[in-house]
Amino acid sequence: MGSDGADQSRLRQLNERAVLAAVRSAGPVRVAQIVEQSGLGRTAVEEVLSSLVTRRWLVEESPAIRGRGRPARSYRFRAEAGYVAGLDIGAYSVRGALTDLDGRVLASVRHPVAPEMRRDERLGTADQVIAECAREAGVPVSRVWAVGAGTTGLVDTTGTVVRANAIPDWAGTNVPAHFTTRLAVADNDSQLAALAEQRHGTPAAGPADMVFLHAGRRTGLALVLDGQLRRGAFGAAADMSALRGVAWEAALQYLHDVVPADVPPLDKAERAFAAARDGDRAARAAVRRYAHAMAVAAATAIAIVDPRLLVLGGSFSRAADVLLEPLTAELTRLCPRVPEVRASELGALCVALGAASLAQDAVHTRLLDPTRGALPTLTSRSL
Known part of the structure; x- marks a missing residue:
């Protein structure tokens, strides 16, 4: 491909991200609003919208007919295209919540555990909670794109537990590394409970x-x-x-x-x-x-x-x-x-909800990353 073709391809990818970001932040949203928020021309926006609908990232909503003239079209992000799991991994329980990509809770599951449970068993329980949440929601587990985990103790920026007084063998655990088939992130449970309050609290x-x-x-x-x-x-x-x-x-x-x-x-x-x-x-x-x-x-x-x-x-x-x-x-x-x-x-679900919010943010960042090339056509597989 020549430099002109490469430049055009790069421009299309940037336009895709700009339109997707506009719809994610404000949808359902009309074409004129997308033009205003994205800074792109209407022709470029129309082309990107058509492509993103074909590849199943966006849905064109049926417009309400009011009076004369052609009704304005609007588009929304397909929040049901994928799902995220939020986990609360503690000394006495592992709790999970499954949400769509807009944060709508579809299922929650809790399994009791004990402080003395071995690390691999605790992480295995987390896998089981994700699978049960997916089953309860009627969602193929392959469509759980990302996992967020909140856990007791001090957690560094890599998701590694630096200190955990409540669980004997938990310090040193890199929680995201366990979820090798998915995008995964982790943080301290209290931090994520606060994030949940900010996103889902009353008033949010x-x-x-x-x-x-x-x-x-x-x-x-x-x-x-x-x-x-x-x-x-x-x-x-x-x-x-x-x-x-x-x-x-x-x-x-x-x-x-x-x-x-x-x-x-x-x-x-x-x-x-x-x-x-x-x-x-x-x-x-x-x-x-x-x-x-x-x-x-x-x-x-x-x-x-x-x-x-x-x-x-x-x-x-x-x-x-x-x-x-x-x-x-x-x-x-x-x-x-x-x-x-x-x-x-939010009660006892606050950490799991915050962890799900962290996972949604990670998905959003990846979707809008222009270095990842063109957005693929969505299938039932993971992101």
Whole structure:
């Protein structure tokens, strides 16, 4: 191919990405809007749209007929062309959510595990969760293009777990490397829970600055600053787990001590919250002591960031009716100015949803990468 042909091919590829990006960000969208957003001429846009519809990346929507004249055509990205799996890999469970490429949740599955489970077994459970999510959604597992994983511990930019106190053999695990047949990414669970709150919370895309308090069997903090998840230089932003003055892991024992010893460990906190809800004085006191431990760490982040919003997330957010008031009272005592305090509505699925969002971002980046050549015709196979 001569230089002119190569230049034309390159131009077509760039035009494809520009049009695809315009539809992804605003679809369903009309041709005139695509012209405006992409910066391309109408003829070039029309040619690219026809090609992307033929290759099954876009769908031309049936226009509504209003009055006289030719109705305006609109196009949408085929979010059902592929799927992503979001995983929450923890010490006591592996939870998964399957979404389409626009983030619509189609299935979720949870498998219990134990902290002492071997690394290969835990990762094998993750594979099983992905397969079960696909089966529940009625989707061929080959169409799961990407996997995002949130996991306990400090996770570096390669997706390798640098430190994990809750799982004995987990440090050193490169989580994405396990999913060799798919695009895969990983990050810390609290970071991804905050990402999920930003993308899927109520209201989604709330204040630009947010402190996220991840409360459950594991506890963590995460920051959203200027509308962006802030990981820090080494992925440890807001990680206070090693600070002696922060005793939030031990604070779980306050809740466990007020329920019968024969209650399974995974159910103890929920039972304590239920007892507090019923007016049990010992349980209410335990919840206040737990809230104090949470507030100490949250107040430190608030003092540094001065956010508009603090979100209580994780599985304990379901106990917001008994936990939010003492948490807010402790923050009022500790902070010169308390932000709005809100409970997440995502519950225990928050990490898996954040992991799915991370995977969607990875797919989006790959789709729009002009160095990857022309977009192929979509089939049932992976990206």
